[in-house]
Amino acid sequence: MFPTPIDKWKPAPRRLYKLSLPVALIIWLLPMIAVLMTSVRSSEELSEGNYWGWPKHFALVDNYREALTTSPMLHYFWNSVLITVPSVVCAIALAAMAGFALAIYRFPGNSALFATFVAGNFVPIQVLMIPVRDLTLKLGLYNTVGGLILFHLSFQTGFCALFLRNFIKQLPYELVEAARIEGANEWTVFFRIILPLIRPALAALAILVFTFVWNDYFWALCLTQGDDAAPITVGVAALKGQWTTAWNLVSAGSILAALPSVAMFFAMQKHFVAGLTFGATKG
Amino acid sequence: MTHRVDMTSEPPGGGSERAGAPRATNPHGRPRRRVSPTARRQRRAACLFLAPACIMVAIYVVWPTLSTIRLSFYSWDGMSDANFIGLANYIELFHAPTFYTALKNNVIWLALFLLAPPMGLAIALYLNQAVAGMRIVKSLFFAPFVLSGVVVGLIYSWFYDPTFGLLALIAGHGIPVLGDPRYATPGIIFAALWPQTAYCMILYLTGLTTLNSEQIEAARMEGAKGWTLLWHVILPQLRPTTFMAVVVTVIGALRSFDLISVMTGGGPFESSTVLAYYMYDQAIKYYRLGYSAAIAVVLFAIMLLYIVYHLRRLLSSEH
Numbered sequence: 001m002f003p004t005p006i007d008k009w010k011p012a013p014r015r016l017y018k019l020s021l022p023v024a025l026i027i028w029l030l031p032m033i034a035v036l037m038t039s040v041r042s043s044e045e046l047s048e049g050n051y052w053g054w055p056k057h058f059a060l061v062d063n064y065r066e067a068l069t070t071s072p073m074l075h076y077f078w079n080s081v082l083i084t085v086p087s088v089v090c091a092i093a094l095a096a097m098a099g100f101a102l103a104i105y106r107f108p109g110n111s112a113l114f115a116t117f118v119a120g121n122f123v124p125i126q127v128l129m130i131p132v133r134d135l136t137l138k139l140g141l142y143n144t145v146g147g148l149i150l151f152h153l154s155f156q157t158g159f160c161a162l163f164l165r166n167f168i169k170q171l172p173y174e175l176v177e178a179a180r181i182e183g184a185n186e187w188t189v190f191f192r193i194i195l196p197l198i199r200p201a202l203a204a205l206a207i208l209v210f211t212f213v214w215n216d217y218f219w220a221l222c223l224t225q226g227d228d229a230a231p232i233t234v235g236v237a238a239l240k241g242q243w244t245t246a247w248n249l250v251s252a253g254s255i256l257a258a259l260p261s262v263a264m265f266f267a268m269q270k271h272f273v274a275g276l277t278f279g280a281t282k283g
Numbered sequence: 284m285t286h287r288v289d290m291t292s293e294p295p296g297g298g299s300e301r302a303g304a305p306r307a308t309n310p311h312g313r314p315r316r317r318v319s320p321t322a323r324r325q326r327r328a329a330c331l332f333l334a335p336a337c338i339m340v341a342i343y344v345v346w347p348t349l350s351t352i353r354l355s356f357y358s359w360d361g362m363s364d365a366n367f368i369g370l371a372n373y374i375e376l377f378h379a380p381t382f383y384t385a386l387k388n389n390v391i392w393l394a395l396f397l398l399a400p401p402m403g404l405a406i407a408l409y410l411n412q413a414v415a416g417m418r419i420v421k422s423l424f425f426a427p428f429v430l431s432g433v434v435v436g437l438i439y440s441w442f443y444d445p446t447f448g449l450l451a452l453i454a455g456h457g458i459p460v461l462g463d464p465r466y467a468t469p470g471i472i473f474a475a476l477w478p479q480t481a482y483c484m485i486l487y488l489t490g491l492t493t494l495n496s497e498q499i500e501a502a503r504m505e506g507a508k509g510w511t512l513l514w515h516v517i518l519p520q521l522r523p524t525t526f527m528a529v530v531v532t533v534i535g536a537l538r539s540f541d542l543i544s545v546m547t548g549g550g551p552f553e554s555s556t557v558l559a560y561y562m563y564d565q566a567i568k569y570y571r572l573g574y575s576a577a578i579a580v581v582l583f584a585i586m587l588l589y590i591v592y593h594l595r596r597l598l599s600s601e602h
Contacts, residue, residue, distance in 0.1 A: 002491065002499055002517050006412050018414060025423055031438045031477070032427070034449055038441075098336035105329035113333070115598070120344045122593065124537055124586050126559045127579045130354060130572050131347035134361070154343035157336050186328035215431030217541045222567070233433040237545050240437060247441060254434045265429045269422055276482070277489040 039063055039251035059248065067239075067252040072227050076235030077256060082145045083231055084213045087152035088206055094157045096202065099164030100190050104176060114165060120158035125218060128155075133222050145229045148220065152213045160205050163275070167201040168194060204275030207268045211261040232257045348583070354576040361572050372577035381553050382578070385561040388468050389537065389585075392557060395472045396479060396536035400528040403483025404521075408513075410484070411491050421488065428481040432541025439474035440546050461547050464554035471542050471555060479535055483528045490524030530593060537586055558582040 006014045026033070042059035067073050102114050132151055133142075141147030171194070179193050217233040224230045230238075236253040239246075265272050355372055359365035376382050410421055427435065442449045445457025460470040494517065502516045518525070540559045543549060549556035549564060556564070558578055566575035 002494060002512065003408055003411065006414065017412070021414070021420055024409070025420060028424055029426070030449065031442050032430075034442070035438050094336040094339060097332040101329045101332035105325055107326055107329055111598070113337070116345065117340065120340060122534060122586060122589065123344065123348055124559065124579070124582050126538075126540070126562050127351050127583045128344065128347040129351075129563065129579070130566055130576055131350040132343060135342070135347070150339075151343055154339035158340050158344060161336055186325060186332075190332070211429050215429075215433075217431065217433050217544070218563075221544070222563075233431050236437065237433050240440070240545070250437055250441075254437050258430050258434050261429045261431070262426060265426070266422065273425075273485055273489065277486055 035251045035254060038248050039255055041248050043246065043248060063248045063252045064256075067249045067256065071235065071239060071249075071253070073232070073235055073253055073256060075227065076230055076232040079145060079229055080214060080231040080233075080257075080260075083148045083152065083229075084210060087149050087156065087213045088209045090149070090153040091156035091160050091209055092202055092205055094153070095160030095164050095205075096195065096198070097190070098157070098161040099168055100194055102161065102165040103168035104173075104189075104194075114162070117158045117161045117165075120155075121162065125155075129218075129222055136223050143224050143226065143229050147223050148229065148231075151219055151223065152216070156209045156212065160209065163205055164198060164201060167198055171197055200271065200274070203268065204271040207264050207272045208275040210264055214261050351576045351579050351583075354573055355580045357573045357576075359572045360570040362570075365573065368573070372574045375574065376577050376581070381556065381561060382558075384553060385556045385558045385578075388555060388557045391468055392472055392475075392536040392539055393533065395469065396476065396532050397529070399476055399479040399532050400483045400487075400525060402476070402480045403485075403528060404487045404525075406480065406484045407487035407491060411488060421485075425481045425485050427478040428485070430478060432475075432478075433545050435474055435478055436542045436545030439470075439477075439542075442474075443470060461555075462551055464551055467547050467551065467555035471539075471546050474546065475535075475539060475542050479532060482531060486524050486528050486531075487521065490521045494520050526596075530589075533589060534586070537582065558585075 006017055009017070040058050040060040040063065042062065045059075098117075102110060102117075136142045136147040136151070139147070141150065175193055175197075176189055179189050184192065214231075215233065216231070217237065220231045220234045224234065232253075236250070236257045239250050239253045354365070356367060356369060357365040358368045358371070406424060410417065410424065414420075430438075440461065443458075443460040445451055445459045445462075448457075450460065451457040458466070460466045498520070499512070499516060502512055507516065538559060539557055540563065543555060543557060543560045544563075547555045549560050553561075559582060562575050562578035562582065565571045565578065
């Protein structure tokens with residue numbers, strides 16, 4: 001274990017270390033704490049200039065209600081849900097099948113296909129912008145939730161396929177052979193043998209892709225206009241322009257925008273970290 | 284992730300060309316028939332499994348990439364017909380002062396963003412202790428990473444605000460970080476380092492759990508400690524993690540868009556723009572799609588050098 005475990009430290013440094021932890025944490029999260037505090041302040045207090053003192057009066061309910069009702073924040077939030085959930089489900093479904101095929105079958109072009117999926121992850125998204133925007137316009141999907149879903153699911157499929165292919169390759173191949181000898185067809189092998197085994201990987205991916213898609217801002221800007229299909233990231237960014245001084249509302253909106261991915265992360269932390277660090281320890 | 288099953292190792296080279304043959308070793312050593320019905324059926328299954336993903340990736344990733352490259356040789360406003368103009372977009376680009384501002388800022392982004400892996404390592408080393416409640420502390424340190432770029436941008440715009448921001452409170456007087464061409468880019472990068480450091484930290488925390496403790500104990504017996512131990516024993520073992528951290532950081536630096544868009548919109552006077560933002564601006568605001576595509580191609584070329592390097596490493600580690 002590195003560094004030396006603190007059990008082996010002298011008592012004084014050990015105590016100092018334990019004391020330093022909360023301090024470091026507060027400094028690290030200071031910007032976030034500030035936003036949380038502002039989101040419960042009333043507008044009057046902010047206009048008086050009380051930004052940093054203890055709030056005299058908690059306007060939690062008022063601020064959030066105002067952010068939710070005077071702006072289409074709930075509508076944006078719902079759009080985000082409508083975009084994110086189908087994108088994640090479809091991307092993972094497509095990628096599970098593709099990853100299975102890439103890991104189990106040998107055919108000419110296997111490596112080339114795999115390389116394409118890998119390379120797709122490194123393409124700067126801006127390179128895709130103009131043609132994807134044009135395609136979406138031509139399909140009549142511009143400014144619709146559907147246009148964003150189709151793009152996100154395709155883009156994330158590449159990443160997920162790479163991830164799942166590597167995961168399936170680590171499974172013992174005898175399982176597949178044994179199932180085939182038992183007379184299972186290829187679909188059964190996939191559905192009954194492989195799919196249950198890769199469930200942890202699917203969970204890790206789902207949560208990771210969820211945060212990627214939920215937090216997306218660039219594509220929402222490119223493929224939507226106005227309020228119809230705009231997700232919450234666009235809504236919150238627009239708040240900044242709308243009420244330049246109403247930072248309490250901006251904070252409340254930001255927290256709404258951040259809530260689902262933060263909640264997902266804390267609820268499924270182990271899976272999230274496993275997904276994120278996949279590959280980091282094996283070169 | 285560390286226990287790799289040895290079944291995954293493939294016979295090297297030529298064997299992969301044999302169509303449809305399952306890749307596992309043949310226990311009885313019997314030669315297989317060239318194209319047996321089983322092999323054909325498996326090949327068809329492979330195609331069916333791959334088709335949906337391949338079609339979607341082809342339409343939304345591969346074709347757009349090629350299309351952008353083609354478009355960079357055209358003049359197009361998105362409505363009328365595109366005119367082929369050869370290299371004119373690139374020539375104009377290489378004479379545009381904003382392009383050099385963007386390029387310079389991209390270099391600054393790359394350089395400063397690469398502080399994230401060492402800072403992440405520092406925090407990971409700091410947190411790699413078994414203390415009650417450590418799990419929650421680690422999660423809270425990691426939390427910035429799950430925030431959207433928009434939220435991080437808003438948080439920091441507010442942090443930098445010269446009249447009431449936290450920075451003005453700490454410094455004692457307002458510093459218009461985002462309104463000053465000298466400070467805007469470093470200011471945005473500082474904000475971007477917050478989630479990125481958290482990301483690198485979690486990579487290193489995982490990396491630290493895979494260390495070979497025998498080697499460390501042996502080195503300690505020899506009297507190595509502190510920096511020496513870190514530099515000569517720990518860091519070499521963490522090399523895959525460092526590689527990964529650098530890869531994600533480089534890609535993050537080149538993709539930077541959200542924070543710039545939210546915090547400065549490329550301003551003041553386009554001083555904090557980067558290639559990704561400049562490209563977006565030209566396409567959406569000025570309808571100069573061909574020119575914009577040329578910027579994207581330059582960005583892509585920079586990334587491509589990196590992709591090739593990464594892919595070669597990835598594929599060589601497979602065999």
